[in-house]
Amino acid sequence: MASPSPSRRVCVTGGGGYIASWLVKLLLARGYAVHATVRDPGEKKIAHLKRLENAPENLKLFKADLLDYDAMAAAIVGCQGVFHVATPVPSGKITDPQREMLGPAVNGTTNVLKAASAANVRRVVVVSSMVAVEIDPKDWPKDKIKDEDCWSDKEACRNNEDWYSVAKISSEWAALEYGKQTGLDVVTVNPALVFGPLLQPTLNTSCQFLVYFLKGGPDQMRNKLWHIVDVRDTADALLLVYEAPEASGRHICAPHFTSARDLLDLLKSMYTEHPFMSNICDMDHPAPMTSDKLKKLGWKVRPLKETIADTIEFCKHAGFLDDAAGKTCRFPDVYNKI
Numbered sequence: 001m002a003s004p005s006p007s008r009r010v011c012v013t014g015g016g017g018y019i020a021s022w023l024v025k026l027l028l029a030r031g032y033a034v035h036a037t038v039r040d041p042g043e044k045k046i047a048h049l050k051r052l053e054n055a056p057e058n059l060k061l062f063k064a065d066l067l068d069y070d071a072m073a074a075a076i077v078g079c080q081g082v083f084h085v086a087t088p089v090p091s092g093k094i095t096d097p098q099r100e101m102l103g104p105a106v107n108g109t110t111n112v113l114k115a116a117s118a119a120n121v122r123r124v125v126v127v128s129s130m131v132a133v134e135i136d137p138k139d140w141p142k143d144k145i146k147d148e149d150c151w152s153d154k155e156a157c158r159n160n161e162d163w164y165s166v167a168k169i170s171s172e173w174a175a176l177e178y179g180k181q182t183g184l185d186v187v188t189v190n191p192a193l194v195f196g197p198l199l200q201p202t203l204n205t206s207c208q209f210l211v212y213f214l215k216g217g218p219d220q221m222r223n224k225l226w227h228i229v230d231v232r233d234t235a236d237a238l239l240l241v242y243e244a245p246e247a248s249g250r251h252i253c254a255p256h257f258t259s260a261r262d263l264l265d266l267l268k269s270m271y272t273e274h275p276f277m278s279n280i281c282d283m284d285h286p287a288p289m290t291s292d293k294l295k296k297l298g299w300k301v302r303p304l305k306e307t308i309a310d311t312i313e314f315c316k317h318a319g320f321l322d323d324a325a326g327k328t329c330r331f332p333d334v335y336n337k338i
């Protein structure tokens with residue numbers, strides 16, 4: 001295959017993560033040359049990247065922590081586009097919010113944007129989250145469908161010690177402001193809870209959510225209205241907003257929604273041989289979010305049942321549904337905060 005022209009060279013931050021791995025795979029398949037940042041290029045958990053189609057010729061790994069501007073800049077120089085995907089997604093309790101979440105998320109995003117400006121990047125796609133849209137938005141009627149004008153209430157999240165959401169709201173806001181002030185073309189994507197098969201060998205936090213439904217454990221969850229998107233559809237959305245000249249601002253990426261109880265019923269109808277979780281407490285459901293803006297750009301998604309089936313099938317074969325001796329399955333703390 002001929003080398004991609006310089007205009008098809010892009011950087012993906014946190015290239016070995018769940019969503020980023022699918023994005024790197026998609027970019028390589030579409031003929032892009034990819035600079036992927038990883039924290040440890042020698043680690044087993046990123047070996048899957050080197051096996052992707054076209055990786056030997058078109059994938060270059062850069063060792064970089066988000067807090068290290070020079071290392072990030074070295075990965076971004078020469079690229080026409082940046083996909084800023086890396087952010088910690090902790091499954092356990094956060095004890096030092098600044099070090100574990102806010103520093104890497106907010107200062108890390110600023111580092112990436114400054115490096116993108118210095119390298120004259122054409123467009124930066126920042127991966128934000130549904131948590132920057134739907135949590136206790138101020139002045140938003142409860143029964144009004146949430147669109148890209150809707151912002152979560154950062155102070156309410158801070159008061160709830162929901163540090164992941166504080167970090168995602170702050171970093172998305174800072175990214176869009178940076179774009180307005182400097183003229184850098186910054187667009188954001190707000191994925192829902194992401195399920196789907198994994199490319200990497202370790203189970204990420206959002207798939208632990210689904211595994212908990214099947215394996216069960218002592219933890220309670222709320223009967224929240226959960227928005228869900230497939231990881232492969234998320235990668236498509238990220239590339240779409242990068243390539244579509246008319247894309248601008250925020251893009252909600254949350255095509256499906258279901259309450260926790262309805263999700264449990266769906267899983268029980270699809271699988272019978274599991275213990276299942278049962279500890280769900282009631283809560284009200286405000287109006288859902290809409291992904292119409294992305295759909296108007298031409299985004300197509302898989303049915304929810306296909307996503308669930310592919311995730312569970314993958315987790316079964318990978319052994320993620322087996323019980324580790326003496327280890328209780330836990331519901332990731334972050335999902336009882338958001």
Ligand SMILES: NC(=O)c1ccc[n+]([C@@H]2O[C@H](COP(=O)([O-])OP(=O)(O)OC[C@H]3O[C@@H](n4cnc5c(N)ncnc54)[C@H](OP(=O)(O)O)[C@@H]3O)[C@@H](O)[C@H]2O)c1
Pocket residue numbers: 013014015016017018019020038039040064065066067085086087088089104127128129130168190191192193194195204205206
């Ligand atoms: N999964 C979801 O349901 C979901 C939903 C909405 C939004 N998102 C957003 O999507 C993005 C990716 O999430 P994911 O689910 O793919 O999670 P993931 O698999 O845990 O990936 C997170 C990535 O960020 C990297 N990272 C964390 N701290 C870093 C630091 N200080 N410096 C450099 N890299 C760092 C990790 O590197 P290491 O491998 O070295 O730790 C990893 O590659 C995040 O921005 C997340 O907020 C995810």
